[in-house]
Amino acid sequence: MIVLGIESSCDETSFALVKDGHEILAHKIATQEDLHSLYGGVFPELACRRHIDVLIPLLDDTLKEAGLSLEDVDLISVAQGPGLIGALLIGLSCAKALALALNKPLVGVNHVQAHLYAAMMENTVSLPALGMVLSGGHTQLMLIESPSKMELLSKTKDDALGEAFDKVAVMLDLPYPGGPEIEKLAKQGDPKHFPFQAGQIKDEPLSFSFSGLKTNVLYCSQKVELSPENKAHIAASFQEAAFSDICNKIALALEKYPVSALVLGGGVCANQTLRAKIESQISQRLAIPAYFPSKKLCLDNGAMIAGLGYHLYQSSGAAPFDLPAFARS
Numbered sequence: 001m002i003v004l005g006i007e008s009s010c011d012e013t014s015f016a017l018v019k020d021g022h023e024i025l026a027h028k029i030a031t032q033e034d035l036h037s038l039y040g041g042v043f044p045e046l047a048c049r050r051h052i053d054v055l056i057p058l059l060d061d062t063l064k065e066a067g068l069s070l071e072d073v074d075l076i077s078v079a080q081g082p083g084l085i086g087a088l089l090i091g092l093s094c095a096k097a098l099a100l101a102l103n104k105p106l107v108g109v110n111h112v113q114a115h116l117y118a119a120m121m122e123n124t125v126s127l128p129a130l131g132m133v134l135s136g137g138h139t140q141l142m143l144i145e146s147p148s149k150m151e152l153l154s155k156t157k158d159d160a161l162g163e164a165f166d167k168v169a170v171m172l173d174l175p176y177p178g179g180p181e182i183e184k185l186a187k188q189g190d191p192k193h194f195p196f197q198a199g200q201i202k203d204e205p206l207s208f209s210f211s212g213l214k215t216n217v218l219y220c221s222q223k224v225e226l227s228p229e230n231k232a233h234i235a236a237s238f239q240e241a242a243f244s245d246i247c248n249k250i251a252l253a254l255e256k257y258p259v260s261a262l263v264l265g266g267g268v269c270a271n272q273t274l275r276a277k278i279e280s281q282i283s284q285r286l287a288i289p290a291y292f293p294s295k296k297l298c299l300d301n302g303a304m305i306a307g308l309g310y311h312l313y314q315s316s317g318a319a320p321f322d323l324p325a326f327a328r329s
């Protein structure tokens with residue numbers, strides 16, 4: 001079954017053609033970093049306009065890369081939410097128009113769950129697994145029973161981790177998106193230089209909170225001279241506090257939920273320091289395999305939408321044409 005995946009939930013427009021849920025035949029991603037870097041974050045109205053501009057040429061390029069035509073597509077899968085509502089509606093309208101015109105079935109995919117499926121489409125993962133999503137918009141722990149059955153265990157009470165990276169980057173005068181810039185700068189700093197800490201939520205040991213950590217960094221950046229050395233120490237100490245908290249909460253969740261594997265996904269998973277820490281603190285110490293997506297599938301992409309859409313169609317069939325977009329999960 002050949003599935004066309006459509007992703008437009010934030011600032012990436014992406015199409016992919018994926019066979020049987022895992023074989024990527026073609027994959028195109030149009031990023032908008034140039035557009036939003038001026039603002040230090042995503043400017044929703046501009047994101048929507050860019051999605052509209054690139055949508056049709058990008059679809060043509062994707063079909064050309066696979067050497068296929070629209071008639072070869074068996075299923076249209078689209079990111080339904082969560083995300084920016086205007087941006088989601090553009091992808092959803094495109095998906096509905098294609099499904100209607102071509103008389104093909106349509107499915108709507110949860111974008112956050114698709115981030116976890118990204119690592120599952122590239123690896124054979126024993127289930128049940130614990131899922132950890134670390135993206136620009138979401139920080140969530142999930143119990144994965146199957147690709148089409150994921151249960152939310154906990155999430156952030158305030159900022160998502162990627163969002164905290166982007167905001168700390170603005171405090172350090174680094175360009176958008178901040179994650180890769182913080183990672184680079186942190187390599188030259190001492191992770192123990194500043195005693196930053198992520199938040200803990202009373203009676204909710206698996207929930208996350210990063211707004212206090214962000215405020216720690218803000219006050220520190222106002223107090224110390226922002227020399228290149230201090231900026232590197234701040235970046236390294238922020239990263240250390242954030243990733244220690246992620247590892248601690250994953251370890252706690254693994255104690256509570258007996259699973260066979262850990263699956264991670266989302267843009268922050270492109271970070272090599274995080275990958276190394278998960279490997280040493282979780283995989284080796286707790287003897288549990290951890291699966292990350294390849295770098296291209298960490299960020300928002302159409303392949304994970306096509307891949308998960310395949311499984312949703314197998315388990316529940318096609319969605320109706322009044323399928324709505326949703327901004328929040």
Ligand code: KG4
Pocket residue numbers: 010134135136137138161162163165166177178179180183266267268269270271272298299300
């Ligand atoms: O998953 P994603 O593409 O978008 C959402 O669904 O939100 O994630 C984008 C986020 C941004 O906040 C970006 O700063 C962060 O992922 N990111 C990173 C790295 N690369 C991207 N964070 C930390 N280290 C990185 N290397």
Ligand code: ZN
Pocket residue numbers: 111115135136266267299300
């Ligand atoms: Zn995402």
